[in-house]
Amino acid sequence: MTATASRGTGPVTPGPGGGPAPRRAAIAARTLRKDRWWLQPLLTVLALLLFIVYSTFRAFQNAHYFAEPYISPFFSPCLTTACEGDTFPKLFTGPDWISPALYILIFPLGFRLTCYYYRKAYYRSFWLSPPACAVAEPHGRYTGETRFPLIFQNVHRYFFYAGLVFNAILTYDAVLAFRDEGGAWGHMGLGTLVLLANAALLWLYSLSCHSCRHIVGGRLNNFSRHPLRYRFWTVVSRLNANHMKFAWASLFSVAFADFYVFMVATDTISDLRFF
Amino acid sequence: MTYDAAFRVWRGDAEGGDLRDFTVAVNEGEVVLDVIHRLQATQAGDLAVRWNCKAGKCGSCSAEINGRPRLMCMTRMSTFGEDETVTVTPLRAFPVIRDLVTDVSFNYEKAAQIPAFTPRSREKDGNHRMQQIDVERSQEFRKCIECFLCQDTCHVIRDHEENKASFAGPRFLIRLAELDMHPLDVVDRRDAAQEEFGLGFCNVTKCCSEVCPEGIHLTDNGIIPLKERVVDRKFDPLTWLGAKIGRRPRD
Numbered sequence: 001m002t003a004t005a006s007r008g009t010g011p012v013t014p015g016p017g018g019g020p021a022p023r024r025a026a027i028a029a030r031t032l033r034k035d036r037w038w039l040q041p042l043l044t045v046l047a048l049l050l051f052i053v054y055s056t057f058r059a060f061q062n063a064h065y066f067a068e069p070y071i072s073p074f075f076s077p078c079l080t081t082a083c084e085g086d087t088f089p090k091l092f093t094g095p096d097w098i099s100p101a102l103y104i105l106i107f108p109l110g111f112r113l114t115c116y117y118y119r120k121a122y123y124r125s126f127w128l129s130p131p132a133c134a135v136a137e138p139h140g141r142y143t144g145e146t147r148f149p150l151i152f153q154n155v156h157r158y159f160f161y162a163g164l165v166f167n168a169i170l171t172y173d174a175v176l177a178f179r180d181e182g183g184a185w186g187h188m189g190l191g192t193l194v195l196l197a198n199a200a201l202l203w204l205y206s207l208s209c210h211s212c213r214h215i216v217g218g219r220l221n222n223f224s225r226h227p228l229r230y231r232f233w234t235v236v237s238r239l240n241a242n243h244m245k246f247a248w249a250s251l252f253s254v255a256f257a258d259f260y261v262f263m264v265a266t267d268t269i270s271d272l273r274f275f
Numbered sequence: 276m277t278y279d280a281a282f283r284v285w286r287g288d289a290e291g292g293d294l295r296d297f298t299v300a301v302n303e304g305e306v307v308l309d310v311i312h313r314l315q316a317t318q319a320g321d322l323a324v325r326w327n328c329k330a331g332k333c334g335s336c337s338a339e340i341n342g343r344p345r346l347m348c349m350t351r352m353s354t355f356g357e358d359e360t361v362t363v364t365p366l367r368a369f370p371v372i373r374d375l376v377t378d379v380s381f382n383y384e385k386a387a388q389i390p391a392f393t394p395r396s397r398e399k400d401g402n403h404r405m406q407q408i409d410v411e412r413s414q415e416f417r418k419c420i421e422c423f424l425c426q427d428t429c430h431v432i433r434d435h436e437e438n439k440a441s442f443a444g445p446r447f448l449i450r451l452a453e454l455d456m457h458p459l460d461v462v463d464r465r466d467a468a469q470e471e472f473g474l475g476f477c478n479v480t481k482c483c484s485e486v487c488p489e490g491i492h493l494t495d496n497g498i499i500p501l502k503e504r505v506v507d508r509k510f511d512p513l514t515w516l517g518a519k520i521g522r523r524p525r526d
Contacts, residue, residue: 032342146475
């Protein structure tokens with residue numbers, strides 16, 4: 001690369017409070033954008049808050065999460081002896097007041113919290129850093145993900161691995177939903193479809209992950225020497241382009257699957273039987 | 276069809292300036308740069324504006340149009356209503372020289388700091404060989420026209436001048452990614468990407484990808500893969516261990 005001679009006009013001293021330096025164009029407005037740039041962060045906040053409130057309520061409610069043969073994805077795998085249903089081996093006895101959801105929520109929560117798409121979504125909408133492109137953020141100082149605690153975003157791939165285990169378990173739950181209340185195979189209800197769709201969307205969300213794209217082949221510099229991994233990388237890259245859509249669709253489907261089981265478990269609705 | 280458009284253009288220099296109102300004729304099919312040129316020819320002969328190819332390939336006429344970083348030559352007037360005021364300001368992240376012209380030398384200084392392409396030794400017949408599928412990933416980044424709109428919109432330096440010393444900006448992070456992905460290159464730039472060029476400052480909010488006139492997926496295809504490569508090197512104990520005991524060659 002050709003080095004360019006310095007013209008003596010390099011980085012300049014920050015202005016008061018770390019804001020625009022005096023040599024920048026003097027424009028007082030925070031942004032000159034005229035479009036509704038605030039709408040997207042607002043919708044993101046509302047959607048995520050709705051999910052957080054609902055999932056917190058359900059996790060602490062500690063009831064109505066199993067309606068034979070369906071188990072809510074918030075509570076699966078259900079590890080304690082206090083669990084309703086029999087979808088997973090009961091590994092230990094915990095205090096009654098701790099909901100079994102709380103033992104496992106850290107994994108899907110951590111996967112989504114460190115996800116490259118959700119990072120964009122909540123940095124923009126909750127932390128306003130920045131709220132929208134070319135709209136000034138309100139913070140006086142910015143260090144990004146260079147230090148504690150945000151440097152821990154780099155563990156995303158480990159949550160991805162854990163997410164795969166959860167996907168396998170939720171797929172198993174969907175398969176178990178082909179049994180009837182008595183445990184006999186050959187049943188299918190609307191709940192089976194709900195759990196199947198949820199498992200499928202979770203697989204799409206996990207497999208379209210940026211870390212997954214890196215692991216399957218992105219880290220290589222010579223695709224030509226690894227044709228199989230190149231194929232994997234190509235498929236994951238195609239999925240990756242839709243990562244945001246899968247992130248929202250799977251978030252919605254998890255909440256909906258839980259809500260469906262909640263409704264069936266409380267006898268508010270009865271499961272629609274196909275056979 | 277011709278109509279009179281209301282324009283607000285920032286006029287001034289490093290000492291100060293403000294938005295001035297103009298009414299300028301607009302013809303069908305014109306872009307913002309055409310109107311700025313008409314303004315310069317008819318009402319403001321000393322208006323400073325940098326431009327060159329008028330085809331979205333030289334990256335000279337970067338400015339902010341209604342607050343959004345855009346190329347003036349690629350912004351059609353038909354995207355605005357005839358009664359809409361079009362505001363044109365210089366790039367906010369860089370020192371202003373005069374009117375719409377800014378001093379973008381920050382970018383050239385960062386470019387000069389990046390470790391240059393260092394190919395492995397040639398094959399016995401004196402050639403370098405590489406397969407198309409090995410280079411096409413980084414070819415996307417070669418489309419960059421260096422308009423520096425991504426640098427301008429990146430909040431890390433746009434809103435925090437003090438970060439300029441430790442953050443290279445999206446354009447140069449994809450340059451690092453391009454070189455790191457290159458099948459012939461032998462330099463490991465992962466430590467430098469994190470420590471010297473400030474990769475950790477990026478919080479993947481994707482504004483660089485949104486404003487890129489070449490449609491380069493800077494974040495998804497460049498910066499995030501580079502972050503993952505840095506994780507391999509610095510934050511993942513398993514890959515670190517694998518590399519240490521020789522079970523995990525680079526490729």
